[in-house]
Structures are given as structure tokens and as C-alpha cells.
Amino acid sequence: MTAPIRPALPRVAASRGRRPTNISLWRHVTSQEWDDWRWQVRNAIHSVDELEQVVRLTPDEREGIRLTGRDFAMAIPPYYAALMDPSDPSCPVRIQAIPRTCEADGLGMHDSLGEDAQRVAPGLIHRYPDRALLLVTNMCQLYCRHCTRKRLTGERKHALSSAEFEQALTYLRAHPEVRDVLVSGGDPLTLGDGRLKQYLSELRAIPSIEILRIGTRAPVSLPQRVTPALVKMLRQYHPLWINTHFNHPKELTAEARRACAMIVDAGIPLGNQTVLLRGVNSSPRIMLELVRALVRERVRPHYVYQCDLEEGLAHFRTSIDTAIEIAEALRGWTSSLAVPTVVVDAPGGGGKIPVAPSYVLSQGEDRVLLRNFEGKIIAYPQPAERDATCAYDAKWTAQSASFTAPRKQQRLRVVGSPANKRAGRSVP
Ligand code: SF4
Numbered sequence: 001m002t003a004p005i006r007p008a009l010p011r012v013a014a015s016r017g018r019r020p021t022n023i024s025l026w027r028h029v030t031s032q033e034w035d036d037w038r039w040q041v042r043n044a045i046h047s048v049d050e051l052e053q054v055v056r057l058t059p060d061e062r063e064g065i066r067l068t069g070r071d072f073a074m075a076i077p078p079y080y081a082a083l084m085d086p087s088d089p090s091c092p093v094r095i096q097a098i099p100r101t102c103e104a105d106g107l108g109m110h111d112s113l114g115e116d117a118q119r120v121a122p123g124l125i126h127r128y129p130d131r132a133l134l135l136v137t138n139m140c141q142l143y144c145r146h147c148t149r150k151r152l153t154g155e156r157k158h159a160l161s162s163a164e165f166e167q168a169l170t171y172l173r174a175h176p177e178v179r180d181v182l183v184s185g186g187d188p189l190t191l192g193d194g195r196l197k198q199y200l201s202e203l204r205a206i207p208s209i210e211i212l213r214i215g216t217r218a219p220v221s222l223p224q225r226v227t228p229a230l231v232k233m234l235r236q237y238h239p240l241w242i243n244t245h246f247n248h249p250k251e252l253t254a255e256a257r258r259a260c261a262m263i264v265d266a267g268i269p270l271g272n273q274t275v276l277l278r279g280v281n282s283s284p285r286i287m288l289e290l291v292r293a294l295v296r297e298r299v300r301p302h303y304v305y306q307c308d309l310e311e312g313l314a315h316f317r318t319s320i321d322t323a324i325e326i327a328e329a330l331r332g333w334t335s336s337l338a339v340p341t342v343v344v345d346a347p348g349g350g351g352k353i354p355v356a357p358s359y360v361l362s363q364g365e366d367r368v369l370l371r372n373f374e375g376k377i378i379a380y381p382q383p384a385e386r387d388a389t390c391a392y393d394a395k396w397t398a399q400s401a402s403f404t405a406p407r408k409q410q411r412l413r414v415v416g417s418p419a420n421k422r423a424g425r426s427v428p
Contacts, residue, residue, distance in 0.1 A: 023082065025054060025078075026082075034078070037141075040078055041077065044075045044077050044141070045081050046073065048066075055086040064102075064104065067099070067103070068099040075154070076097045076142055076143075080141075092248040095279055097145065103312045108314050109310060110151060111310075112309040112348075114347070114348045121170070124172070132181050137158065139185065140154065141221050145312075151310070176207075178208065179208060179210040181213070183212065184216075189216045193233050200240075213241045213243060214243070215242075217244060219260050228262070234268060235266040244273075249293050270298065271299065272340075274303070274305070276318055287304070288330060288334060294338070302340055304326065305344075320355055323355050324355055324356065327357060342356060367381050
């Protein structure tokens with residue numbers, strides 16, 4: 001077990017939410033322009049010359065920008081650039097936004113998650129039994145250096161055409177087992193409200209789609225995008241959930257908090273997915289601070305992802321031990337509301353696999369030995385009656401209108417568990 005962390009962590013410092021006046025590049029920008037998301041997108045930083053007016057680039061960063069420019073160009077909204085430490089290249093915001101030479105080392109896989117093979121219509125990936133992923137655009141406000149979809153994002157700009165979207169809708173109408181659609185990209189919030197509304201309304205019109213979700217980094221990289229008009233439009237499509245992507249407490253500025261509050265106040269549950277990134281958040285202490293800060297803002301930490309095997313991400317990867325250490329540092333040390341599931345998104349389309357320390361030390365017929373978060377060992381008695389058959393299950397399943405049989409369900413049982421041994425079961 002890792003050493004317990006008993007943090008007396010400071011609250012995240014509240015930013016004043018004003019445009020920076022000390023950076024020459026934006027000296028003449030008005031507050032109105034700064035708060036306008038379209039101005040932020042138009043004025044995103046793409047070149048070394050612009051960036052050098054914001055931070056003191058290292059030779060490695062300068063070369064990294066040159067080497068990666070053709071395959072995965074840099075784009076940093078002024079708001080996000082202003083969060084970077086101008087003199088410290090280890091700044092977690094800077095590492096996520098500025099390429100380094102290691103990004104061009106050629107290590108890693110192309111399409112490591114095997115998404116291309118699971119594409120069933122333009123932009124539509126159907127991997128799991130009852131949900132699908134719809135990539136509506138390949139554009140983002142910020143091109144994160146750790147992006148898993150860098151093979152798609154940032155290249156020639158593309159949003160789904162009407163004809164392509166119609167093909168995706170045709171598939172979804174023909175597959176009523178899909179009850180949950182995640183609208184992602186790229187970042188769907190790079191689109192205007194009108195286009196987004198069109199996508200959502202057509203998806204919502206399919207009766208079998210119960211839940212819509214949006215995956216967006218806008219609250220983090222471009223909180224100005226979250227406007228009263230946007231949330232007013234989004235709330236028409238409930239049940240709608242949003243998942244965002246904070247990786248470090250430094251990103252939870254006053255503007256980001258305001259954007260999160262607007263989303264949540266519109267009744268939209270807001271979750272967060274963090275990518276575990278070496279040098280950014282590969283520390284139990286930082287991760288603990290992040291999840292606590294998120295919950296304070298009513299953002300539910302949902303997943304921590306092990307960094308994928310995609311090409312150009314090798315320098316961000318950590319060992320599974322680090323992931324387990326972080327999982328262990330959260331569970332029990334803070335509210336379970338703040339504890340995300342740490343997962344590996346398995347290469348080749350294997351899906352998300354949770355990784356966690358084991359709290360079950362041994363299982364016997366009469367008792368199980370468990371370990372709590374402090375390392376204390378507890379004997380937990382097994383009940384005398386072990387048959388867990390739920391007598392009402394078949395009746396309920398037969399009459400439940402909302403139950404849709406999964407396409408394929410394979411139940412794997414724990415090898416050698418006492419229950420299996422008693423029942424003479426083997427692993428299928
Ligand atoms: S916002 Fe998401 S899709 Fe876009 S570059 Fe960042 S991680 Fe990739």
C-alpha cells in the first residue's frame with residue numbers, strides 16, 4: 001500500500017477572469033473581444049513568433065513545433081496560452097499545449113483504439129452494446145499534445161456534412177439497441193449553436209436514443225464558449241450529459257468554474273475525464289487536489305484514463321503501477337463522489353478496463369479477508385445462504401418496457417472462486 005496522503009491542500013486560487021494586460025500580443029484587445037469565443041478561436045496561437053510573445057520557448061519546444069507542424073499543428077486559444085508559466089517549461093498547461101521533440105519520435109500505434117474498424121457510418125463508431133460515439137467534427141479550440149485522435153483532429157478541417165450525418169442517423173434508426181449517443185470529435189463546441197442544435201434535435205427525434213452526451217474540452221480550454229445562449233439551447237435536449245476534460249487543478253480558473261456552473265445550473269450533469277500524463281498529473285497529490293476541486297465545482301470525476309498507445313504519446317505514458325498508486329491514493333482518502341474509475345482503454349478496440357488495487361486479500365467458504373484504504377485487514381463473514389437468485393428477475397425483465405437485450409453478453413466468472421468451485425463452473 002502506498003503511504004497515506006493527508007493533504008492540507010489549498011483551495012485552487014481564483015483567477016480574476018480578466019484579459020492579461022502584461023502580454024504585448026494582447027495589449028490592445030478589449031475585454032469584450034477577450035470574452036468572445038469566436039475572437040479566441042480566430043486569434044489562436046499557431047506560430048513560434050506569436051508564442052514567443054507569451055512564453056520563453058526552450059530550444060526543444062521550438063524544434064518540437066517545427067517537427068510536428070505538418071501532422072498535428074499547434075493551436076492555442078489566447079485564454080489557455082495566458083495560463084502558461086512563461087518561464088517554466090514544466091508547467092502542466094504548457095506541456096499539454098506546446099509540442100516537444102519527443103512527440104515526433106515516431107513511437108506508438110496508429111489508431112491504437114481500433115476505432116476505424118468499428119466505424120459503421122461516417123463519424124459513427126459502434127463499439128459497445130448499447131451506446132455509440134458520433135464524431136461530428138475534427139476541429140478543436142486547442143490541439144492537446146496528448147490527443148488520442150490526433151490522426152483525425154487538426155488535419156484538413158472537416159465537420160460531418162448533411163449527407164454524412166444522414167447516414168449516421170440511418171444506422172442509429174436501424175439499431176434501437178443504441179440508447180446512448182456520445183457526440184464528440186474533435187470538439188463539438190467548435191461548431192456554432194445552430195449546427196449543434198441541428199445535430200441534437202435530429203438525434204433526439206430517434207425514439208430509441210434515451211441519452212445524449214457531449215464530450216468537450218471547451219470549459220477547460222475555451223470557457224468563453226459556454227454562453228447563456230448555448231446552455232439555453234442544450235437544455236432543450238434532456239436527458240443530456242456533458243463530459244469535459246480537466247487534467248490539472250491549474251485549469252480550474254474563475255472562467256472555467258463559471259462555465260461549469262452555467263452547465264450544471266442548466267440541469268446538465270457534468271462529468272470529467274482526466275488523462276494520466278507523465279509530468280502533468282502523474283502524482284497522487286495533484287490528482288487528489290484535482291478531484292476535490294472538481295467536486296467543489298459540482299463536476300463529477302468520472303474516469304482517469306491511462307494514456308493511450310497512440311503514435312506521438314509515448315513520452316506521456318506512465319506505468320500501470322502509477323495508475324494503481326493514484327487509484328489507491330484517492331479511494332477512501334476523499335469522498336467516493338470524487339473518486340474516478342481508473343481505466344486502460346485497451347488497444348485494438350478492447351474497451352475500457354478498470355485498474356485498481358485489490359482490496360480482497362483472500363476468499364474462503366466462511367469469510368473473506370478484506371483490506372481497507374488504510375491497510376487495515378478485516379475479516380468479513382460470508383452469509384450461510386449463498387444462492388443469490390433473484391426470483392422476480394425473469395418476470396421483471398419480461399415486463400420491463402425499457403429493457404433491451406444486449407447484442408451479446410458474455411459472463412466471465414472468477415477463476416477458482418469458492419462459489420464457482422462449489423457449483424463446478426469453469427470459465428467460458
Ligand atoms: S480537445 Fe479532445 S479531441 Fe481535441 S485535441 Fe484535445 S483531446 Fe483531442
